Amino acid sequence: MTELAVTDPLPKPKRDIAPILLPVALALVTIPLIGSPSTWLTLTAASLAMGMMIFIMASGLTLVFGLMDVLNFGHGAFIAVGAYIATLVFAPFAASVQADSLWVNLAVLAPAALLSMAVSGALGLVVERVLILPVYGQHLKQILMTTGGLIVAEQTLYALWGPQIIPMPLPASLRGSFILGDVAIAKYRVLATLIGLAVFVAIQLVLNRTKLGLLIRAGVENREMVEALGYRIRRLFLGVFMTGSALAGLGGVMWALYREQVHASMSDELTVLIFVVVIIGGLGSIGGCFIGAILVAMVANYGGFLVPKLALVSNILLMVAILMWRPRGLYAVTSR
Amino acid sequence: MTDLLKLSGVHTHIGRYHILQGIDLAVPQGEVTMLLGRNGAGKTTTLRTIMGLWQASSGEISLAGERIESRATPDIARLGVGYVPESMAVFSDLTVKENLVLAARDGPMDDTQLEWIFGFFPALRRFWLSRAGSLSGGQKQMLSIARAIVEPRKLLLIDEPTKGLAPAIVMALIECLKEIKRQGATILLVEQNFFAARELGDNVLVMDNGTIVHRGEMAALASDVPLQERLLGLSLEAHQ
Numbered sequence: 001m002t003e004l005a006v007t008d009p010l011p012k013p014k015r016d017i018a019p020i021l022l023p024v025a026l027a028l029v030t031i032p033l034i035g036s037p038s039t040w041l042t043l044t045a046a047s048l049a050m051g052m053m054i055f056i057m058a059s060g061l062t063l064v065f066g067l068m069d070v071l072n073f074g075h076g077a078f079i080a081v082g083a084y085i086a087t088l089v090f091a092p093f094a095a096s097v098q099a100d101s102l103w104v105n106l107a108v109l110a111p112a113a114l115l116s117m118a119v120s121g122a123l124g125l126v127v128e129r130v131l132i133l134p135v136y137g138q139h140l141k142q143i144l145m146t147t148g149g150l151i152v153a154e155q156t157l158y159a160l161w162g163p164q165i166i167p168m169p170l171p172a173s174l175r176g177s178f179i180l181g182d183v184a185i186a187k188y189r190v191l192a193t194l195i196g197l198a199v200f201v202a203i204q205l206v207l208n209r210t211k212l213g214l215l216i217r218a219g220v221e222n223r224e225m226v227e228a229l230g231y232r233i234r235r236l237f238l239g240v241f242m243t244g245s246a247l248a249g250l251g252g253v254m255w256a257l258y259r260e261q262v263h264a265s266m267s268d269e270l271t272v273l274i275f276v277v278v279i280i281g282g283l284g285s286i287g288g289c290f291i292g293a294i295l296v297a298m299v300a301n302y303g304g305f306l307v308p309k310l311a312l313v314s315n316i317l318l319m320v321a322i323l324m325w326r327p328r329g330l331y332a333v334t335s336r
Numbered sequence: 337m338t339d340l341l342k343l344s345g346v347h348t349h350i351g352r353y354h355i356l357q358g359i360d361l362a363v364p365q366g367e368v369t370m371l372l373g374r375n376g377a378g379k380t381t382t383l384r385t386i387m388g389l390w391q392a393s394s395g396e397i398s399l400a401g402e403r404i405e406s407r408a409t410p411d412i413a414r415l416g417v418g419y420v421p422e423s424m425a426v427f428s429d430l431t432v433k434e435n436l437v438l439a440a441r442d443g444p445m446d447d448t449q450l451e452w453i454f455g456f457f458p459a460l461r462r463f464w465l466s467r468a469g470s471l472s473g474g475q476k477q478m479l480s481i482a483r484a485i486v487e488p489r490k491l492l493l494i495d496e497p498t499k500g501l502a503p504a505i506v507m508a509l510i511e512c513l514k515e516i517k518r519q520g521a522t523i524l525l526v527e528q529n530f531f532a533a534r535e536l537g538d539n540v541l542v543m544d545n546g547t548i549v550h551r552g553e554m555a556a557l558a559s560d561v562p563l564q565e566r567l568l569g570l571s572l573e574a575h576q
Binding site: 221 | 387389408409410413414419421425427428429430434437438439441483
């Protein structure tokens with residue numbers, strides 16, 4: 001038996017922390033520009049909450065992009081459907097929603113979120129089987145099919161619920177702010193940030209500590225080789241697609257509560273942000289998606305405060321800047 | 337010796353290109369069959385077609401008597417076919433350990449098998465928790481082969497394992513493949529390195545323009561310089 005010579009020791013793998021430092025640097029740079037520390041803290045808290053909600057909605061989409069190279073322009077449908085399903089739970093329990101008890105509020109909020117995730121996930125199953133399965137590997141058809149699916153979903157919501165905006169008030173115990181000196185941080189933003197962090201940690205644990213997660217990471221990198229090892233990646237993709245759809249549904253509920261309203265085209269304003277996050281994060285990268293979401297939210301909040309006229313294009317400018325620095329996104333996972 | 341793998345009249349089209357044009361071949365059980373030929377002859381396409389990565393447009397492929405030409409790649413892998421692609425295709429974002437954990441599809445890795453692999457490839461033990469992307473080309477090749485043998489396989493399809501490797505690593509790799517052969521493995525091995533082919537092969541198939549143009553014993557081809565020059569365009573001496 002032969003021993004292959006071990007060549008030079010491996011260089012220690014470099015931890016690429018530059019993308020992590022980016023939001024920190026952005027936050028620090030804006031302190032003197034904003035001037036008031038309390039305003040800066042309020043904007044930063046708002047950015048974190050908004051970033052976490054966008055991350056929840058975008059995380060599934062980035063895995064779908066990375067794993068199967070599928071362009072799903074209909075992702076926003078799961079967001080809107082999730083929000084509408086939550087109104088079905090909120091409406092009959094309006095008194096409980098407005099009760100002045102956190103536990104009573106959560107007794108309505110938690111089932112509403114879970115039901116929204118279940119319905120959005122199930123809708124994801126239907127969309128993958130009916131719209132996406134016939135057009136694997138055909139990007140133009142994927143765009144047409146999923147955009148068409150989004151239009152059908154929006155019009156169905158209009159038909160079922162009507163064109164009016166449906167109010168979705170925050171539960172009573174989540175109204176108001178935590179006051180720290182002269183800084184007021186909305187309670188709901190704290191909750192949204194905590195939920196976003198929990199989702200991020202859960203996804204990281206699954207991706208890094210389970211065989212299923214290894215398969216997803218390997219599939220993002222080289223799905224053909226995963227199949228050659230004997231794994232049916234289509235089933236894996238279906239599972240990821242449904243999970244991504246369910247998370248979009250959860251994000252829809254959270255966004256509806258943030259805006260305190262629901263309407264069928266509510267995802268229109270989010271879709272651009274979600275795609276910007278997926279692209280600047282690097283297709284298939286959860287870590288990149290997380291940092292990208294925070295950056296997008298920071299640019300929207302800080303930019304909106306400092307240069308309101310630039311707010312509409314600030315995220316596009318951010319995307320251009322990031323892609324000039326790293327053409328495949330903050331963390332390139334795939335070769336695409 | 338019975339044939340483990342048989343291809344009869346296999347054609348493969350990739351887009352509008354007709355790559356395999358009626359391949360007939362057999363791989364005997366427990367032997368190493370070399371698949372030689374010039375660049376673009378169709379060797380890699382043959383392996384990918386057997387693996388189901390490209391669908392045969394016509395013809396029959398059978399593994400241990402079971403037809404597999406219409407089966408999906410994961411099903412073919414589950415029948416006991418290990419595949420080492422030319423690109424090695426290690427998962428560079430995963431560690432060496434994680435690459436092998438995935439390859440051990442049917443459960444936890446067998447410690448005895450792992451020690452056997454470490455015997456061939458001690459670098460894999462040393463870099464067990466390192467990212468595969470940070471390995472050298474030779475170490476990636478070791479990992480790619482280790483992934484194919486971490487569980488018992490009926491058949492190994494190996495595509496140009498010595499390509500781009502330093503001579504010392506090539507020699508060591510040949511010894512490793514010999515040891516795998518001594519364990520009774522059945523291997524269909526694509527190779528451009530004629531020296532490696534002569535060292536490892538029991539049988540040889542030579543391809544040109546998508547067809548098999550020669551079949552026979554490796555030893556016979558290795559000792560027939562005019563035949564080597566006619567089939568491969570160069571002799572073993574020239575290659576060395």
